[in-house]
Amino acid sequence: MDSTDLAFFAAVAHGGSITRAAARLGTVPSNVTQRIQRLEQQLGVPLFYRHGRGMTLSHAGERLLPYASTVAHTLAEAGKAMQAGAEPSGPLLVGAMETTAALRLPDMLVRYAMDFPEVDLILRTGTSQQMRDAVLARSLDAALVAASVIDLAAQPELLAELVGVEELVLVTAPWVSLFGPASIWSSLQDTKLIVFRDGCSYRALLESVMRRRGTARLRMMELGSLDAILGCVRAGIGVSLLPRALVEPLLVDAGLASLAMHVLPDGAGRVETLCVRRRDGFVSAALAAFLQRVRQQFDHSVLVTPALPLTESPLA
Numbered sequence: 001m002d003s004t005d006l007a008f009f010a011a012v013a014h015g016g017s018i019t020r021a022a023a024r025l026g027t028v029p030s031n032v033t034q035r036i037q038r039l040e041q042q043l044g045v046p047l048f049y050r051h052g053r054g055m056t057l058s059h060a061g062e063r064l065l066p067y068a069s070t071v072a073h074t075l076a077e078a079g080k081a082m083q084a085g086a087e088p089s090g091p092l093l094v095g096a097m098e099t100t101a102a103l104r105l106p107d108m109l110v111r112y113a114m115d116f117p118e119v120d121l122i123l124r125t126g127t128s129q130q131m132r133d134a135v136l137a138r139s140l141d142a143a144l145v146a147a148s149v150i151d152l153a154a155q156p157e158l159l160a161e162l163v164g165v166e167e168l169v170l171v172t173a174p175w176v177s178l179f180g181p182a183s184i185w186s187s188l189q190d191t192k193l194i195v196f197r198d199g200c201s202y203r204a205l206l207e208s209v210m211r212r213r214g215t216a217r218l219r220m221m222e223l224g225s226l227d228a229i230l231g232c233v234r235a236g237i238g239v240s241l242l243p244r245a246l247v248e249p250l251l252v253d254a255g256l257a258s259l260a261m262h263v264l265p266d267g268a269g270r271v272e273t274l275c276v277r278r279r280d281g282f283v284s285a286a287l288a289a290f291l292q293r294v295r296q297q298f299d300h301s302v303l304v305t306p307a308l309p310l311t312e313s314p315l316a
Contacts, residue, residue: 001042006068008035009047013065017054088286089118095131095143096123098196098226100273103246104144104164108297112290119286129199132158135276141287144294146201147272160274161291163298167244168202168269170209170262173236192219192238194229201271206241209268234258244269273298 011021012032022029040047047061057065096105101123113121124131124140131143132150136157150160172188193210195203207218221238223229229240230250247261263269275294277287 001039003071005035005039005042006064006071008032009039009061010065010068010072012036012048012055013057013061013068016056020054087118088116088284088289090120090284090286092119092121092284092286092290093140094121094123094290095134095140095145096125097128097131097144097146097201098125099202099243099246100144101125102226103243104297108293112293116286116289119289121286121290127196127199127203128201132276135278138278138281141281141284142275142277142291144273144275147274148201148204149199150274150276157279158276159279160276161295162272163275163294164273166271166273168205168241168264168271169244169247170206170239170264171230171233171242171247172239172260172262173234174258174260175236188215188239190217190219192221194221194223194232194238194240196229197222197224202241205268205271209241209264230259241269 008021008025011024012018015021015024018029018032018036022032025032036047043060043064045060046058047064048055049058105123109121109123112119124134126134128145128149131140131145132155134140135143136155144163147160147162150158152158152160188210193203193206195206197203210218219238221232223232226242229242232238233240244261244263247259250259251261275291277283277291283291
C-alpha cells in the first residue's frame with residue numbers, strides 16, 4: 001500500500017465524498033477516484049458504499065481507517081521533526097480551562113511571547129473534556145485540564161503531568177452568607193447553578209456536591225464566559241464553583257458587598273490540574289519551552305491560598 005493512497009482514502013472517509021476530498025487535498029476528483037480504485041484493487045475488497053448522497057465506509061473501510069489515520073499522523077509528525085529547529089519557532093496550539101487561562105496563564109504567556117517571538121502561539125479555551133478531546137484528536141499540542149476527565153487506563157495515548165492543585169469554593173451573592181453555615185444548604189435547594197457548558201469539571205463537581213447535600217432538582221444556567229458567570233452570581237441569580245485564588249482578589253478589591261465565598265467541607269473543593277499531551281506527539285522546541293514555563297508557573301505546588309476568615313464562611 002502507498003501512503004498517499006491511504007491519505008486519499010482517509011480524506012474521502014472524513015469528507016464523505018470524492019468532491020470534498022479533492023478540495024481538501026488540493027487535487028481533481030478524477031485523481032481521488034483513481035487512487036481509491038487502485039487501493040481497493042490491491043486489497044481485494046470494497047472500501048466504500050457508493051450512493052446518491054456520497055460515500056460511506058464499508059466494514060472493510062472502517063477497519064482500515066484507524067491504520068490510515070495512524071500512517072498520516074506519523075508522516076505529519078516526521079515532517080515536523082525534520083523541519084524543527086533548535087530554537088523555539090513555528091506554530092504552537094495549546095488549550096486550557098477558562099478559569100486556568102484567566103488565573104494562571106496571562107503573565108506566563110506574555111513572558112513566553114517576549115522570549116520566543118518566532119513562535120506563533122494560539123491559546124484555545126473550553127471545558128476540560130473539550131481540551132482533552134482536542135489533544136486526542138491532535139488539534140492541540142498540549143492542554144491544561146482537570147484530572148477528573150483523564151483516565152490513563154482508558155486513554156493510553158495521553159501523557160499527563162500534575163502541575164498543581166486548585167481549591168474550589170462556592171461563590172454566592174453576599175447576602176447568602178447571612179443565612180449562616182448551618183442553614184446555607186437548605187437556602188440553596190432551589191437556586192440556579194451558574195456554570196460553563198456540559199463537560200466542565202467544575203460544573204460536574206458542583207452538581208455532585210449539591211446532590212450529596214440533598215438537592216432534589218438541579219437548575220442550570222449555562223454561560224460561555226467567566227465574566228458572565230460572576231455577573232450573574234453578583235446579581236443573586238444563582239451560585240457557582242470557582243477557584244479560590246480567582247475569587248479572593250475580587251473580595252479584597254471589590255469589598256464584601258460584591259461576592260461571598262464558602263469553603264467546601266472535607267476537602268471536597270481540592271482538584272488537580274494536569275498538563276496533557278499525546279504520547280506519540282513530536283515535542284518541538286516551542287512545545288518543550290512551553291511545558292517548561294508551565295512547570296515553573298505552577299511549580300508543582302498546591303495552589304491553595306491562606307484562609308481569610310473575615311471574607312469567607314465554611315460550609316458544614
